[in-house]
Amino acid sequence: MKWQAISPQSLHMRAWGEEVVVYDARTGDTHLLALAAARILAAIGHSPANVSSLAQTLTDLLPDQNSQEQAHEQIEAMLAELAGISLITPAKP
Amino acid sequence: MKVSDLNPAQLQQRLQEAGLRIRTGPFVTRVHTSLAAAAEGIGLLYADYPLAEDEDFADFHIRLALPDGLRRWLRPQVLFLYDGTRTFKPLPVDQAFPMFEWGMNWCVSSHAHSYLIIHAAVLEKHGHAVILPAPPGSGKSTLCAALSQRGWRLLSDELALIRVADGCVIPLPRPISLKNASIDIMRHYAPDAVFSRKVSDTMKGTVAHMQAPADSVARASEWARPGWVIFPRYEAGADTHLTALPKAHAFMRAADNAFNYSLLGERGFASLAGLIEASSCHDFVYSKLDEAIDVFNNLRPAALLP
Numbered sequence: 116m117k118w119q120a121i122s123p124q125s126l127h128m129r130a131w132g133e134e135v136v137v138y139d140a141r142t143g144d145t146h147l148l149a150l151a152a153a154r155i156l157a158a159i160g161h162s163p164a165n166v167s168s169l170a171q172t173l174t175d176l177l178p179d180q181n182s183q184e185q186a187h188e189q190i191e192a193m194l195a196e197l198a199g200i201s202l203i204t205p206a207k208p
Numbered sequence: 209m210k211v212s213d214l215n216p217a218q219l220q221q222r223l224q225e226a227g228l229r230i231r232t233g234p235f236v237t238r239v240h241t242s243l244a245a246a247a248e249g250i251g252l253l254y255a256d257y258p259l260a261e262d263e264d265f266a267d268f269h270i271r272l273a274l275p276d277g278l279r280r281w282l283r284p285q286v287l288f289l290y291d292g293t294r295t296f297k298p299l300p301v302d303q304a305f306p307m308f309e310w311g312m313n314w315c316v317s318s319h320a321h322s323y324l325i326i327h328a329a330v331l332e333k334h335g336h337a338v339i340l341p342a343p344p345g346s347g348k349s350t351l352c353a354a355l356s357q358r359g360w361r362l363l364s365d366e367l368a369l370i371r372v373a374d375g376c377v378i379p380l381p382r383p384i385s386l387k388n389a390s391i392d393i394m395r396h397y398a399p400d401a402v403f404s405r406k407v408s409d410t411m412k413g414t415v416a417h418m419q420a421p422a423d424s425v426a427r428a429s430e431w432a433r434p435g436w437v438i439f440p441r442y443e444a445g446a447d448t449h450l451t452a453l454p455k456a457h458a459f460m461r462a463a464d465n466a467f468n469y470s471l472l473g474e475r476g477f478a479s480l481a482g483l484i485e486a487s488s489c490h491d492f493v494y495s496k497l498d499e500a501i502d503v504f505n506n507l508r509p510a511a512l513l514p
Contacts, residue, residue, distance in 0.1 A: 134456035
């Protein structure tokens with residue numbers, strides 16, 4: 116299953132250190148995300164992606180911190196968080 | 209011409225007939241009232257404020273009036289009318305001046321959307337503003353009043369105005385609202401300052417207003433650059449403590465304290481991001497005013513740090 120951003124063109128981001136504030140002009144909501152989650156959101160916004168490819172993206176971003184297994188777990192947690200705040204949704208097949 | 213150039217009779221006449229056009233920061237408010245309590249407060253606490261000319265545009269038209277009917281005579285109440293429309297529930301007539309102040313805040317926070325407006329006290333030194341966002345009861349106004357008496361220029365006690373066009377912090381110096389124990393603390397701390405009389409049993413408890421320093425009123429057209437965003441909290445007996453706050457967290461908390469962040473949409477986000485980017489952000493806990501003043505006097509703008 117692939118994930119896609121709901122409205123990537125509506126997102127405005129500002130990063131400070133390891134945290135990012137994301138404003139969604141579609142809903143008017145503002146979210147505080149970890150930098151890694153924001154980068155995964157940006158990757159999904161660029162093109163829909165599945166857990167495996169996103170885990171690889173995360174490993175590339177944080178090569179010292181992630182085994183492939185850990186990366187999968189972290190991606191699944193990030194996707195649940197991003198879906199929970201209505202920034203991403205499963206892509207239609 | 210200033211409010212103090214009118215004698216009490218002239219002030220009362222102006223308030224009852226043509227309306228008094230008071231200039232506060234970037235706004236002109238035309239005030240009508242025949243209520244003595246409101247006139248007394250305006251004459252006392254707005255003495256240093258310039259008056260606009262009759263032909264000048266007024267941003268807000270307000271009237272403080274007695275209601276018709278029994279309430280005019282039996283436990284009389286005061287109405288706040290904005291553009292002739294009743295805006296709030298009536299209050300006991302002895303609360304006319306606090307209602308005027310609360311209504312003035314409402315006028316700005318509900319209409320002045322060329323600014324990002326944050327519920328915050330704002331002071332300035334050496335061209336840089338310190339913004340103190342905080343919910344009621346945090347000790348914000350007490351700290352603001354003390355700083356305004358110890359070398360910091362008062363920009364506002366309640367409303368930080370961040371001009372959307374350029375991110376400048378725009379002054380709106382008006383009387384400082386004090387509540388309950390803070391009133392006597394500030395009377396003792398600043399014995400030469402001018403205070404309105406206490407009004408009891410308001411929705412905020414006992415309230416009184418402290419006159420804005422004359423220098424702050426005279427310099428109301430001098431904007432400032434963002435310097436610091438500091439979230440104050442009074443805690444009885446606590447050690448004075450200033451701690452760095454991650455900017456993303458400061459952003460979220462400042463947004464929570466903003467009146468029109470959501471209404472401004474992308475412009476609100478950009479304005480707040482610019483403010484946070486340009487500011488050093490901190491949490492601040494205090495219990496002793498003199499120690500708090502020392503901490504603020506040792507602040508250095510981020511732009512000047514090595």
